[in-house]
Amino acid sequence: MALSFSTTNKFLLNNQQILRSVLILSVRYKQRGHIADHLVEHHRQSALGKLKNGAAVDAFPPKDDTTKDLRTTPHDFKYVYPDFLPNPIPYLRDRILEKLERKDMFRRRQQIDIPEFYVGSILAVTSADPYAPNRRHRFVGICIQRERHGLKHQFTLRNIVDGLGVEISYELYNPTITKIEVLKLERRLDENLAYLRDAPPEYCTFPFDMEPVKLPPGAGVPLNTIQVPITSTHWQYKWERHDLKGILLPSLPRSVRKAAERFGEPWRQWDIMRQYRTEIHDDDKAEIYEDIEKHKEDLAQYRIDSKENVKITRARPKAAGRKAILDNSNRSNMSTSK
Amino acid sequence: MNRALQTVCTRLFTRPLLNLSSSSILPSTAVGINFIPCAWIRREKLTDQQMRLRYKKLHWHKFYDDKWVQRRGGGWDEKITPENVSFMQEMVYETYANKDSPLKDGPWQRGKFTIDPETIRTGVLGLKLGTLPQWDKRGRKFYVTLVQIIDNHVINYTPPEMINFRTLFTTRPLRRDLHGKVGMLVVGALSCDPRKFTRGYNGLFEQAGVPPKRKLTRFFITPNSAIKPGTPLYATHFRCGDYVDVQARSIDYGFQGVMRRYGFRGGPSDKYGSTKFHRKRGTIGSGRKHKVLPGTRMPGFMGNKLVMMKGLKIWRINTKYNVLYLMGPSVPGPNHGYIRIQDSTLYERKKMFTETNHPPFPTYYPDDNKSKSLDEELFADDIYRFDQPTLTLDDIQVAPLTAPRTAAKTAQKKK
Numbered sequence: 001m002a003l004s005f006s007t008t009n010k011f012l013l014n015n016q017q018i019l020r021s022v023l024i025l026s027v028r029y030k031q032r033g034h035i036a037d038h039l040v041e042h043h044r045q046s047a048l049g050k051l052k053n054g055a056a057v058d059a060f061p062p063k064d065d066t067t068k069d070l071r072t073t074p075h076d077f078k079y080v081y082p083d084f085l086p087n088p089i090p091y092l093r094d095r096i097l098e099k100l101e102r103k104d105m106f107r108r109r110q111q112i113d114i115p116e117f118y119v120g121s122i123l124a125v126t127s128a129d130p131y132a133p134n135r136r137h138r139f140v141g142i143c144i145q146r147e148r149h150g151l152k153h154q155f156t157l158r159n160i161v162d163g164l165g166v167e168i169s170y171e172l173y174n175p176t177i178t179k180i181e182v183l184k185l186e187r188r189l190d191e192n193l194a195y196l197r198d199a200p201p202e203y204c205t206f207p208f209d210m211e212p213v214k215l216p217p218g219a220g221v222p223l224n225t226i227q228v229p230i231t232s233t234h235w236q237y238k239w240e241r242h243d244l245k246g247i248l249l250p251s252l253p254r255s256v257r258k259a260a261e262r263f264g265e266p267w268r269q270w271d272i273m274r275q276y277r278t279e280i281h282d283d284d285k286a287e288i289y290e291d292i293e294k295h296k297e298d299l300a301q302y303r304i305d306s307k308e309n310v311k312i313t314r315a316r317p318k319a320a321g322r323k324a325i326l327d328n329s330n331r332s333n334m335s336t337s338k
Numbered sequence: 339m340n341r342a343l344q345t346v347c348t349r350l351f352t353r354p355l356l357n358l359s360s361s362s363i364l365p366s367t368a369v370g371i372n373f374i375p376c377a378w379i380r381r382e383k384l385t386d387q388q389m390r391l392r393y394k395k396l397h398w399h400k401f402y403d404d405k406w407v408q409r410r411g412g413g414w415d416e417k418i419t420p421e422n423v424s425f426m427q428e429m430v431y432e433t434y435a436n437k438d439s440p441l442k443d444g445p446w447q448r449g450k451f452t453i454d455p456e457t458i459r460t461g462v463l464g465l466k467l468g469t470l471p472q473w474d475k476r477g478r479k480f481y482v483t484l485v486q487i488i489d490n491h492v493i494n495y496t497p498p499e500m501i502n503f504r505t506l507f508t509t510r511p512l513r514r515d516l517h518g519k520v521g522m523l524v525v526g527a528l529s530c531d532p533r534k535f536t537r538g539y540n541g542l543f544e545q546a547g548v549p550p551k552r553k554l555t556r557f558f559i560t561p562n563s564a565i566k567p568g569t570p571l572y573a574t575h576f577r578c579g580d581y582v583d584v585q586a587r588s589i590d591y592g593f594q595g596v597m598r599r600y601g602f603r604g605g606p607s608d609k610y611g612s613t614k615f616h617r618k619r620g621t622i623g624s625g626r627k628h629k630v631l632p633g634t635r636m637p638g639f640m641g642n643k644l645v646m647m648k649g650l651k652i653w654r655i656n657t658k659y660n661v662l663y664l665m666g667p668s669v670p671g672p673n674h675g676y677i678r679i680q681d682s683t684l685y686e687r688k689k690m691f692t693e694t695n696h697p698p699f700p701t702y703y704p705d706d707n708k709s710k711s712l713d714e715e716l717f718a719d720d721i722y723r724f725d726q727p728t729l730t731l732d733d734i735q736v737a738p739l740t741a742p743r744t745a746a747k748t749a750q751k752k753k
Contacts (some may be wrong), residue, residue: 027590027672027673028590028591028592028642030590030592030642031587031589031590031642031672032587032590032642033586033587033642033671033675033676034587034671034672034673034674034675034676035465035528035552035674035676036674037674040465040488040674043488043489043528043529043552044488046529047431048430048431048434048529048530048531048549049488049489049528049529051431051434051435051529051548051549091672091673092468092673093468094467094468094484094673094674096467096484096486096659096661097467097468097470097484100470100484100656100659100661101470104470104724105724107723107724107725108724110725111724111725111726111727111728112728128477128728128729128730128731128732129731130731130734130736131736135730135731135732150470151470151471152471171471171479173471173724174473174477174479175473175477175722175724175726175728175729176473176477176728176729176730176731177728178728178730
C-alpha cells in the first residue's frame, strides 16, 4: 500500500474540505504572469544569469552527475521522518523553498530533541503556557494522526480527562513546545486512529503519570495488532467504508456492507499510475536524506561538544563518564540508522 | 478625464457664478445648463463601483501583447548540429561576458533622500516561491510568502521631461500631483538567450549591456533616485522590518458563478424542497429602475488580473538566494508568478522614513559593504529565529482572573 499523505480528512463523504483546492489542481493554461517550473530552475542555474556582478549569485550549486548509491537511503526514512516529505501537490513545490524550510527544521531540531514516533504511540508533550500554574502545560495522549509536510507538520494527541475526550493538535516545530517524550513507542495497523472517538473509553485513557516503556536496544518498532471495537451508536464517519484494519465492526445490515464494498473502489490496487503519483521520486529522497544525515552528524558532534563543555567545568572529569557518553552516541547513531 | 475637466474649467471661468451660501444645497432642477456647482469639480474621487466600471477592461485575454515592441523571435528549427549549438551558446555567453559594463565608470551620482519633496525609490521584480509558517517572539504563528529576486537589472531610465502621461496612464491612474515630476525606470528580470527574441527587442538592452530579459516592468521614481542602466538589484534593496506594496496578477479561476466569485450564499439544497435555486444569483432588478444597473454582480471570469496588496512587512531576507519573506500567505498569483515589489505608500509607513533612517538609497550597492561581509540571513526584530532556544514565555505577564477590589467597593460591601 502506497504511503498516503493525509493532508485532507479522507473520511468525509463529499470531500467538502478540499473543494477549493480541487478547483486549483494545476495552473490554468490561460493564466498569465508566471513562468513554467522547469524555467525557474533553468534561470537559477543559467550561466547568463551569473554574469554582471553576481545578479544570480550562487542561486543553486550545479548538481554532480555522479550516480548516487541510492541504497544508502533507508527504505523506511519516509516513515521515520514524515515531516521531511515534500508537498504532495507537485505544482506548489519549489526547490529553494524546501531548502530554506529544511534549514529551519534542522535548526529547531538542534534546540529540542524531536524523537521518532508513529501513529499509535503514546506521547507526553510539555509546552509553555503563560496561563498555567507552573507556566508549563503537560499533556499525555495517544497520537491519532500526523498531518502536513515541512514546518507545518502537526500531530494530534487524544486522551480522556475526567470522563471527557480531549484531543490536542500540536505543531511539531512550534517554538513554545519545550519537551516531547515518547512514553510508549509502537505502531498500529492504521495511519489514522480517528475511530477511537467511537470506541469505548478504555482504549484511549492513559494516566498522566505513566512511566516510559523502555524497549531493548536494537529492537524494531513493535506493531500493536489490537482490534478496537466500535461500540458507539452514532459514528462520526462511516468506518466500514475505509478499509481500516485495526477495528472490530459490529454486525452491519447487508445494504451497508454492499455500499462499503462499492465505496472502497477495489480496482485501485491495480492503479499503477496512482501509486507512481503518490510516491516520492528517488532524486528527492536522496536529496532530503543527504541533508538529514549531515544534520545527524552535526547533532552528534554538538551533543559531544556540549557534554564536554560541562565536563570541563567540573573539578575532576570522570573518564568513565566520557566513555559512557561516546558509547551512547554510537548506539543512538546505530539505532536511528536502522 | 483630462478633457472633461478642461471643459468644465473653461465653462466655470467664462460664465458668471451664482452666489452660493455654504449651508444651502442647490437643487439640480433649479439650475440652467451653464451652471456647474463647485462640488462636482472637487469631487474627483470616484466610488468603488465607478472605479471598477471604468478600469475593469484590462486586456488580459490576449496571449501576449505586441503593442510596444515585438518580442518573440526565432522559434523555428534551424537544423544546427549539436557542436554548433554548444558553440553558439559559448559565443552568446562570451559576448555578454566581454561586453564593457556601463558601470565601469562607476554608478551615477547619488541623489539625496529627501522627505519634503517626497522621494520614491525603485521597486524590484520578484518571483513568488510559496508560503511557510513562522513564529514571533510571543509564540504566535503567522504565514510568510517567499519571493525570490532572480537576476534583476535596471534597463533604462527616462527623465520626467520625456514622459507623456496621457499615453501612459489609460488603465491605472497615477497620482495627479506627481504628473511631470516622476521619471520612469525600466527593470528587467531573468536573462535569456537573445536568439529567442527579435532584433528590436534585443536593442532595448544595448544601453544596459545585459542579456535580454524575459520580463520587463516599469517603476515611476523621483529624479533623485535614478539608477544607471546595467545596475543589478538585490533583495537587500529593502531592509528587514520595512513595509512593501506588492502587485501581481492573481490566480485565474476561469468562468465562475456568483457564489465563488462574490461569496453569495445561494439557496438551500434539494433536501428542503428547493426548486431550481441552489447556486443562482436571484433577482437582478431593483424594482423602480427599469434596467439592470451597471456593475450588477453576475457570473463571469474571475481572477487573472492585477491585484495590489499594501503594507506587507518584510520579516526576513536571505542574501544568498535573494529571497524576501513577506507577511501573509495571500500574495496574489500562482507559484512562480511575477511580483512587483515597492516601498509602501501607506501614510503611517512613509512617515517611518527620515533623512537619517531610510533604506539603501537609491539601491543597495555591494561595494558599499566591502569592509564587512553581509550576513547570509537577516531578521526583523520580533521574529523567532530557529537557532534561538525554545520560547518559554516566562516574561509574559498575565492579568489576574479576578480584578483587585478597590477600597470603595470594600466599603460598600461592609455596609
